[in-house]
Amino acid sequence: MFKSQKFFRFKKKSIRVIKIMKKDYKAYLGGSIxxxxxxxxxxxxxxxxxxxxxxxxxxxLEGPSLQNLLGTDxxxxxxxxxLIYAARPAVLVSFGGIIISVIIGIILGLLAAYVGGxxxxxxxxxxxxxxxxPPIILILVLLSIIGPSLLSVIVILGVTIMxxxxxxxxxxxLSEKEEDFVEAARSLGADNSRIIFKHILPNIFASVLVLxxxxxxxxxxxxxxxxxxxxxxxxxxxxxxxxLQESYQYIQTAPLMILWPAxxxxxxxxxxxxxxxxxxxxxxxxxxxxx
Amino acid sequence: MPDKILKINDLxxxxxxxxxxxRVLQDINLELDSGEILALxxxxxxxxxxxxxxxxxxxxxxxxIASGSIFFKGKDICNLSEKDFNDQIRGQEMxxxxxxxxxxxxxxxxxxTQILDVLYFKSKxxxxxxxxxxxxxxxLKKVGISDPEYRFGEYPHQFSGGMKQRVMLAMAFISNPSLxxxxxxxxxLDLTVEAQILNLLSNLVEEYKTSILYISHxxxxxxxxxxxxxxxxxxxxxxxxQTRVLFDQPNHPYTEALxxxxxxxxxxxxxxxxxxxxxDPGNYPxxxxxxxxxxxxxxxxxxxxxxxxxxxxxxxxxxxxxxx
Numbered sequence: 337m338f339k340s341q342k343f344f345r346f347k348k349k350s351i352r353v354i355k356i357m358k359k360d361y362k363a364y365l366g367g368s369i370x371x372x373x374x375x376x377x378x379x380x381x382x383x384x385x386x387x388x389x390x391x392x393x394x395x396x397l398e399g400p401s402l403q404n405l406l407g408t409d410x411x412x413x414x415x416x417x418x419l420i421y422a423a424r425p426a427v428l429v430s431f432g433g434i435i436i437s438v439i440i441g442i443i444l445g446l447l448a449a450y451v452g453g454x455x456x457x458x459x460x461x462x463x464x465x466x467x468x469x470p471p472i473i474l475i476l477v478l479l480s481i482i483g484p485s486l487l488s489v490i491v492i493l494g495v496t497i498m499x500x501x502x503x504x505x506x507x508x509x510l511s512e513k514e515e516d517f518v519e520a521a522r523s524l525g526a527d528n529s530r531i532i533f534k535h536i537l538p539n540i541f542a543s544v545l546v547l548x549x550x551x552x553x554x555x556x557x558x559x560x561x562x563x564x565x566x567x568x569x570x571x572x573x574x575x576x577x578x579x580l581q582e583s584y585q586y587i588q589t590a591p592l593m594i595l596w597p598a599x600x601x602x603x604x605x606x607x608x609x610x611x612x613x614x615x616x617x618x619x620x621x622x623x624x625x626x627x
Numbered sequence: 628m629p630d631k632i633l634k635i636n637d638l639x640x641x642x643x644x645x646x647x648x649x650r651v652l653q654d655i656n657l658e659l660d661s662g663e664i665l666a667l668x669x670x671x672x673x674x675x676x677x678x679x680x681x682x683x684x685x686x687x688x689x690x691x692i693a694s695g696s697i698f699f700k701g702k703d704i705c706n707l708s709e710k711d712f713n714d715q716i717r718g719q720e721m722x723x724x725x726x727x728x729x730x731x732x733x734x735x736x737x738x739x740t741q742i743l744d745v746l747y748f749k750s751k752x753x754x755x756x757x758x759x760x761x762x763x764x765x766x767l768k769k770v771g772i773s774d775p776e777y778r779f780g781e782y783p784h785q786f787s788g789g790m791k792q793r794v795m796l797a798m799a800f801i802s803n804p805s806l807x808x809x810x811x812x813x814x815x816l817d818l819t820v821e822a823q824i825l826n827l828l829s830n831l832v833e834e835y836k837t838s839i840l841y842i843s844h845x846x847x848x849x850x851x852x853x854x855x856x857x858x859x860x861x862x863x864x865x866x867x868x869q870t871r872v873l874f875d876q877p878n879h880p881y882t883e884a885l886x887x888x889x890x891x892x893x894x895x896x897x898x899x900x901x902x903x904x905x906x907d908p909g910n911y912p913x914x915x916x917x918x919x920x921x922x923x924x925x926x927x928x929x930x931x932x933x934x935x936x937x938x939x940x941x942x943x944x945x946x947x948x949x950x951x
Contacts, residue, residue: 452688516730523683523725523808524745524798525718527710534744538735 356618363614369607377423384417388574397590406596409579410586415593418574419600425568425575426604429490430555434548436494441501442544446532448502449509460506463499471496475558476567484567493558497551504547508540515539542619549612553605560601576601631698632805632838633659633682638695640674640681642908648693649909651677652862655695656935661805664832664839666849666870668885669859672905675842676726678859679808682840683723684712700805722799723808727815728791732783738794739763739779745798770797770827789820793827800831807832810842825852847889850874855941858882861905861916864935868942878944880921915947923948 357363376383385405392412399407406415448459466474474496482488512518518535526534556576562568563577571578579597587594640652652674659665667675680686682697684704697704704716725731732741742763743756750759760779767775770793783791792812799807809828813821829852832839843849849856849870856873858866858881866879877883887899903920906912912919918928925947933945 516725516727517733519685520723520725520731520795520798521733522685523717523723525713525722525748525802527713530744530748534736535733539733542735 353615353618357614360614360617362610363618366607366609366611366614369603370611373423373427373604373607376420377427380421380424384414384420386414386417388413388417388421389572390414397586397593399590399592407590407592409582409593415579415596418579419576419596422574422576422579422597422600425486425563425573426556426559428486429493429559430552430608432490433493433497433555434552436491437496437498437501437551438544438548440495441498442505442537444498445502445505446509446536449506449513450528450532450536456506459502463502466496466499475562476565479562479567484562484570486569489559489562489568493555497555500551501544501547504543505540508543509536512536512539542616545619546612546616549608549615552612553608556601556604556608560597630661630700631658632661632663632700633657633840634698635682636696636698638678638681638697639693640677640686641691641693643689643691644909647909648691650693650862650911651690651908652681654934655864657857657864657867659806659838659840661838662832662836663855664841664853666841666843666853666856667859668843668846668849668856670844670901670905672861672907673859674862675844675859676810679723679810679840679842682806683717683721683808684709685723718804719802720804721806721808722802722804723810724792724795724799724812726811728788728795728812729815731795732786732791734783737780737782738786739767739781742766742779742794742798742801745801749802766797766801767794770794770831771823787820788816789824792816792820792824796824796827796831800835800837803835804837806838806840808840808842811844813848814844821848828852846874846885858885861911862908863916863945864943865917865946866944867935868944872939872942876942878938878942878949879917879946880923880948881917882944884920915945 357367390413392408394412395404395408396410396412397408398404398412401407404414404416406419409415409418444459444462448456475492478492478496479488482492513531513536515535518531521531521535559568559575560577560580563575564581565577566581568577569575571582576597580594580601583590583593583597635655635657638652638655639650641648641650643649655678657665667678669675677686677690681690681692682699682704692705695705699716699720704712707716732738736744739760743759746759746762747754747756764775764779767778772778772790772793778786778790786794796812812828813824816824825848828839831837841849841853846856853870856868856870857864858873858879860881866873866877866882868878873882874886877886881901884899884901888901890898901920906916906919912929914930915921915924915928915933918924921928927947931947933947935943935945936949938944938949
């Protein structure tokens with residue numbers, strides 16, 4: 337019973353957020369791009385016009401045609417199909433990495449701010465150590481130790497950007513826990529778990545969500561960059577980074593080929609960041625008083 | 628004589644500042660009968676709120692109780708573990724209404740949801756929220772919120788300050804506490820709303836038979852509300868008396884000075900003030916804390932510390948003038 341009640345309240349709140357976002361063109365733009373990416377990722381075999389792995393050397397490096405809408409690559413594979421299949425790792429890396437860093441970040445940030453003392457120093461030290469390295473160096477070193485694969489890219493990216501969330505959560509928790517309503521709740525007998533889950537987390541949730549929306553875009557770029565360097569997904573698996581890397585050698589003979597993965601990356605980033613922006617406004621009751 | 632609901636003995640509270648402990652409360656002795664409204668008045672910085680927070684154990688980590696004890700219903704609450712205190716007393720037997728209602732409600736939840744939460748936890752998670760909704764609307768109605776059904780679904784930013792304070796009062800009274808600590812609940816409100824809230828408070832007190840520790844800096848407000856008044860200055864209680872007695876025969880020079888500061892619309896002369904400022908903790912003068920601002924101070928005030936003494940039945944004051 338309790339669970340369904342909780343769900344009911346959550347649903348009601350989401351309806352309100354959706355109501356606000358319905359009036360925002362950014363939400364439509366970002367949302368439709370994200371939907372497009374998600375549909376391509378989930379239903380790739382149904383959406384893709386051809387097999388992304390089927391090579392046909394006689395038709396290599398062709399321009400757009402009716403048969404291959406975006407042309408073919410150096411092995412004669414259909415670029416559109418590969419683009420669509422490549423949405424899968426992009427989605428996996430961005431969502432997976434963000435989920436990992438948000439979960440670890442919230443736990444560590446809350447602990448640091450709420451418990452304080454030595455624990456806080458230790459947690460902040462961990463954050464500082466991770467942040468002390470330029471992210472690209474840290475990621476490259478870790479990847480070369482663990483070995484490139486989809487899973488290791490997700491975990492390493494998640495851990496590398498985790499301090500961002502940890503620090504935001506800690507800072508927001510520190511300020512929220514001094515708020516009057518926390519003191520009021522405490523004086524009415526709320527215990528720590530109720531204060532954390534009812535009064536602190538819901539108030540910092542919006543910033544974490546918006547931050548993660550922005551980071552999803554950069555996750556996709558990281559994945560593309562790593563694959564481009566040969567440290568992310570390994571061919572023949574398709575990823576936008578792998579495709580960039582494959583096509584940049586042919587930039588003189590088939591210049592259009594590099595455009596498609598680049599466009600896909602750009603579009604996805606645009607989608608995530610506009611959606612995140614619209615979400616930021618919708619989630620903050622103070623920014624949408626007219627509703 | 629009715630039972631004492633709260634008994635504070637020789638309480639001293641210290642704050643840690645730059646590695647040193649500064650005393651902010653000293654020699655606090657206070658008793659509160661059940662059903663009584665005791666007002667705690669004093670200037671800003673006199674330690675009124677600190678005393679209120681000490682009783683509810685809401686002091687920040689940098690503060691500690693240096694000595695003394697607090698008995699609530701005969702039980703020493705200083706020695707209770709934090710968990711026991713939270714489970715048994717805070718929010719159950721004691722509640723607090725804080726000064727600034729503007730931020731007292733969580734901005735991301737609807738007002739009704741927050742009332743439901745308090746009801747829900749009070750019912751020990753036994754009842755479900757649908758059943759409680761009726762109760763919550765009823766409570767909103769009781770504290771004088773018009774159109775409670777509609778207001779139930781609104782967010783705190785859609786409420787005015789007075790309405791928020793009404794909601795806070797409602798939430799504090801849900802658990803039917805024996806002691807309510809009201810920390811300047813009307814300071815942030817304008818005068819007409821203040822009168823309404825005070826009215827509501829006295830109605831609630833009558834209905835629930837709650838004792839109240841009413842913290843305020845405004846003698847005018849507490850005059851009509853309280854049974855007894857304790858005047859605080861620089862971390863000490865300097866005078867305790869029945870409200871009527873305190874107004875008619877103030878004993879301590881500080882009380883007298885405070886009463887002189889009350890505006891009187893019939894007089895045209897300038898508003899009185901007390902020269903000087905409340906000293907910071909750590910900079911308290913030797914002797915009586917009030918002597919640098921006191922117009923009656925003499926040699927002994929600069930050397931010795933007057934203790935609170937009973938000068939009349941139920942009338943306590945800390946001043947050497949009484950010995951003369």
